[in-house]
Amino acid sequence: MTPLTYLEGTNALYYNLAWLIAAFSLNYYPTERRERFETNLGKYFRLLGIFGLAYFALYGFKSNGVYAFEYRATVYLVVCLFITVYRSFFYWVRTKYRLYGGNFxxxxxxxxxxxxxxxxxxxxxxxxxxxxxxxxxxxxxxxxxxxxxxxxxxxxxxxxxxxxxxxxxxxxxxxxxxxxxxxxxxxxxxxxxxxxxxxxxTRSMSIELYDNIPVLAMRKSPLELEYAPIIKRTFDLLFSSFVILTVLSWLTPILFVLMKLESKGPLFFKQKRHGVNRKPFWCYKFRSMTQNAESDTLMATKNDMRVTRIGRILRKTSIDELPQFINVFLGNMSVVGPRPHMESHTEMYETSIDKYLVRHFVKPGITGLAQIKGYRGEIMKKADIVNRIRFDIFYTESWSLGLDLSIIYFTVVNAIRGEEKAY
Structure with a gap:
């Protein structure tokens, strides 16, 4: 056996063991009757992530230089693709089998x-x-x-x-x-x-055993799991650092000059908003309005006379929200989560909208599920805030890294296409 063949054999054994350990630690393979491929995506992506760490960690301990990093990454992606195809095919076959009367x-x-x-x-x-x-x-x-x-x-x-x-x-x-x-x-x-x-x-209810006494927890968010806050905070730090260094670093001085040419006032607008557990924090934005006494009580409306010319561009493209990545870096906000409201709005809605404060169990976000579903900006009727809260609660009960990435993707798509209530 050549050294290269022996190396490939030991690597293959390591990969298989890493996959099995990760799969069994996540309890991935026991498949419930009610389970579909799409309902198990969160656990599936976690499995691929853990396996990916184990896969690339091998080369940190065994830097043999036989294969280039591009080759290793390609192999990993191909493995992920084949596993995805296999699992989706498995669920498809099982569904067809049941539709024809089997496995009932x-x-x-x-x-x-x-x-x-x-x-x-x-x-x-x-x-x-x-x-x-x-x-x-x-x-x-x-x-x-x-x-x-x-x-x-x-x-x-x-x-x-x-x-x-x-x-x-x-x-x-x-x-x-x-x-x-x-x-x-x-x-x-x-x-x-x-x-x-x-x-x-509720969909977020979970059961816990205190000795032999079953106790129901009414709102058990996935973000309460031990690893979840670490994953979300790490993602927030990496993503916000990237935006601050690659976008805000050059955009900020340009906007400073343009704003000074059009209107008096600071570059940044800061406002007290309620965050996780209803704690207030300073939320930052690029100033898009002339300085006015109603900025902390009145939301922007269509054709709002307070909005400056450059402010209309910033609001239409959501560029005015970019300084909130500083809030994310500081830990006041997350990239994805329920949008933070003004203190006056929180005080108004917490007594008039059922379950309004549930959204404060998690950090507020720059974008959120409600925003990509069309419930952003001005609240024109009660249904707007009711549906916004409904999506916010769904997010807190259903969080996953995959859901965050999906929301970010559709936020970018909507910003490029333009949104009706982005004014």
Missing amino acids: TNVVVVGRDKNLKKIRKVFDQPELGYRYKGFFDDRPSVSPTYLGKMNDCFKYVLENDVDYIYCVTSNLSKKELEYLITFADNNLKKLMIIPDNKEIF
Whole structure:
């Protein structure tokens, strides 16, 4: 065996071990029935990132000079491409297989409340492989999926090869629930408990065990995970440093001269806004208006007479927001997050808009999900702020680095195309 062949063999062993360790540490391969390729993208990109660090770290310890960095990077990208194609093909084949009747599971529901209608929407997706037989409840129903009273379920489950029993606990007493658990255990049936949620569940709710006591956390953001703040802060520092050094370093003196030629006042406009945990901070922008007494209370409106000529260009292209990368570098803001509002607006909306303050669980951003969805700038009707908060809450509950990159991409695209409310 030549030294080069031996080297390639040991490298291949290292790559495979690195992939397996990363995959199992992220619990990547156990695939849930409800899982689709797109719902697992966050974990998938984390896996590729960790594997990439391990892949390139090898050359830091074994700098043999056999292959150029460009070759190594190309190999890594090709591996990522093939793995992506394979995983998407796997989910596609599984979906087709289920649509033709394979890999299915028979389910029934015992009990009935508002959750029944919601879980039916999951069962009615054929690509997930559920075969919903119907429900049992002591209250008669004209629904075609009504199978009888609760006591009828035991015979039905045994005679119809039911795999899963979903139990709505709001309709069952402790004694009935204990009997159902015993029945499921003694007949190799899997029992799934749907708790009485009192209509308070959210997508961000998580369950934690305190000894053997289940405790529900109402708002568990992905940003509360140990690694998430580190990843987001590192990205913010790198991205903001890049913009400050490559854009603000030469743009700032040019704008200083242009502004001085048109109107009196400072180059930068600073304003107190509320950040994470509602703490106030100074938010920086390039000044786009003449100095006025209403700057801290009145948002810019269409054809606003306060906006200068150069200010209209800055606002139309969102260049006026670039100094906020200084806020990002200092740690007051993030590149992506809910847009920070004026203190007066926070005080107004926190009492009039439901769940308004939830957006303050995370750092405010230069851009955000609400902004790329069209809810930026002037608030003309109540629906504008309501929908903005809805997207902000969705972001706090669904954060991932991939989502941040997607928002940044569409922010740039929208800035180039021009936005209706960018004035």
